[in-house]
Amino acid sequence: MERFEANYRFYTEEVAGLIKEKYPEYESRIAVGIAGEGSDCFGYDDIISRDHDFGTGVCLWLTDESMEEFGRELDRDYNELADRKERAYYTDRLRERRGVMTIHDFYSDILRVDCDTRNCRLTEEQWLELDHACLATAVNGKVFRDEEGIFTAFRNMLLSYYPENIRRMRIAQMMHEYSASLQVNYARCMSRGDTVAAQLCRMNGLNAAMQLYFLLKRVYPPYYKWTYRALTELDGSGEFSRRIKELAEQGINSSAWKSTKYHPNRPNFTDRVISLAEDIGCDLSEMLKEQGLIDHINPYLEADVNRILAITK
Numbered sequence: 427m428e429r430f431e432a433n434y435r436f437y438t439e440e441v442a443g444l445i446k447e448k449y450p451e452y453e454s455r456i457a458v459g460i461a462g463e464g465s466d467c468f469g470y471d472d473i474i475s476r477d478h479d480f481g482t483g484v485c486l487w488l489t490d491e492s493m494e495e496f497g498r499e500l501d502r503d504y505n506e507l508a509d510r511k512e513r514a515y516y517t518d519r520l521r522e523r524r525g526v527m528t529i530h531d532f533y534s535d536i537l538r539v540d541c542d543t544r545n546c547r548l549t550e551e552q553w554l555e556l557d558h559a560c561l562a563t564a565v566n567g568k569v570f571r572d573e574e575g576i577f578t579a580f581r582n583m584l585l586s587y588y589p590e591n592i593r594r595m596r597i598a599q600m601m602h603e604y605s606a607s608l609q610v611n612y613a614r615c616m617s618r619g620d621t622v623a624a625q626l627c628r629m630n631g632l633n634a635a636m637q638l639y640f641l642l643k644r645v646y647p648p649y650y651k652w653t654y655r656a657l658t659e660l661d662g663s664g665e666f667s668r669r670i671k672e673l674a675e676q677g678i679n680s681s682a683w684k685s686t687k688y689h690p691n692r693p694n695f696t697d698r699v700i701s702l703a704e705d706i707g708c709d710l711s712e713m714l715k716e717q718g719l720i721d722h723i724n725p726y727l728e729a730d731v732n733r734i735l736a737i738t739k
Contacts, residue, residue, distance in 0.1 A: 429469030430568045432482045433460040437570050441484055444507055445500075452496050454573040457487040461567030461581075462536060463523050468566050470652055483508055483524035484570070485532070487577045493528050501526035529577045536564045543580045553592050558637065562646035562656075587644045597719070598734040600638040604710070605728035607631035608703045610690070616697065617688035621678050628699055632673050635706050638727075639666060642713045666709050673702045 437458055445453050461467055462485065486504060488497050504525050533541040537560050539552045548556075565584050572578045587593065608631025615624035633650075636657055640647040643660055647653045654670065661667040682696040695701045707725030714720045720730050 430460050433466075433484055434568070434570060436482045437484045440507055441486075441504065444503055448503060449496060449500060452492065452500075455488065455492050456500070457529070457569065457572035457574065457577040458484055459487075459567060459569035459572075459577075460484055461565070461569070462532065463563055465652065467563070468648055468652060468656075470655060485524055486526045487529045487532055487572075488526065489574070489576060490528050490530060493526075497526050497528070529580065532577075533564055533580060536560055541580065543576065546579045546583050548583075550589065550592065553589060554595075558640065558647050559649045562648040565646065566648070587646075593641060593644070594719070594734050597638065597641050597714075598731045600634045600641060601710075601727040601731050601734065604631050604634035604638060604707070605726060607634060608699075609707065609726060609728070612699060612703070613694060614688060616680075616683045616694075617686065619680070619683075621680065625678065628673070628676070631703065632670060635673075635710065636670060638710055639713075642710070642717065666706070669702055669706050669709065673699065673706065676702070 441458065445456060449456070460483075486500065488500075508525070530541060530543045533543055537552075537556055539548070539555055541548065541552075561584060565581055569578055569581070588596065607627045612624050612627040612631065615621070615627055633653075636653055637647060639657065640660070645656075645660060648656050654667070654674075657670065658664070658667045676699050679697050679699070682694060686694055686696075693700050693704065695704075704725050707727055708723065710727060711720070711723045711725055711730075714730065714734075715723055720733055724730060
């Protein structure tokens with residue numbers, strides 16, 4: 427709760443009183459919390475992020491029926507209460523992220539699919555469309571109260587993670603992207619002297635490695651600029667995140683490729699990027715083995731893609 431202390435205090439000291447005074451008969455039908463778009467919903471806001479779309483507030487989630495019955499009046503009263511509170515940069519965009527909204531619209535707008543919040547389900551086709559970061563945004567923050575349990579039920583369904591066959595398809599996709607970008611094409615580009623393409627390969631591989639780590643931990647990674655921060659929080663030993671940081675900070679080592687002829691089976695470990703790619707691949711392969719997805723360790727992840735895909739059939 428510490429990350430959302432200001433939001434919770436605003437709810438308990440001001441919003442809760444408004445609801446009890448003006449909507450006592452509807453109190454148990456109003457879910458309240460802080461979640462959705464914005465670094466503050468991840469607890470990541472700092473002095474830099476407070477220059478736009480920042481201000482203490484809460485979300486009030488209603489069913490479609492409750493919105494029709496009393497939601498518009500509650501929205502008006504909440505906004506009047508929020509406007510009386512001194513705050514900085516309380517923009518129209520921030521108003522869209524806070525205040526009264528339906529449960530259906532909250533989830534559907536973030537996930538960009540029509541969510542069946544009434545029956546608490548997503549189709550397989552919808553799961554396949556979803557973006558990792560959007561899912562992280564839908565389940566971040568904190569729920570302060572939800573007597574009806576409808577908002578929380580859908581949240582918990584998302585938190586239970588991808589259906590296993592879809593998770594494995596995404597694992598296979600990231601394994602392929604990691605190997606193609608960092609274990610194959612990086613070396614090919616450096617051998618040609620195409621350092622721009624090589625840097626793109628390095629960063630694509632780095633991103634694939636982080637995405638794969640989250641998939642194996644069954645946690646949704648947030649928006650890309652927060653992914654590494656979330657990774658450091660998830661990585662208990664810190665070893666994997668340290669390798670990722672070192673890979674991110676590697677410069678171009680053209681001298682390691684002078685007079686070097688490309689060979690697919692002879693890694694050029696003179697370039698630190700190559701050895702880091704091998705180490706990270708080994709880390710990920712160990713995680714795959716620990717989860718029973720493969721029965722051996724092979725840092726070249728592409729070699730096991732078909733094994734992962736075969737499980738989904």
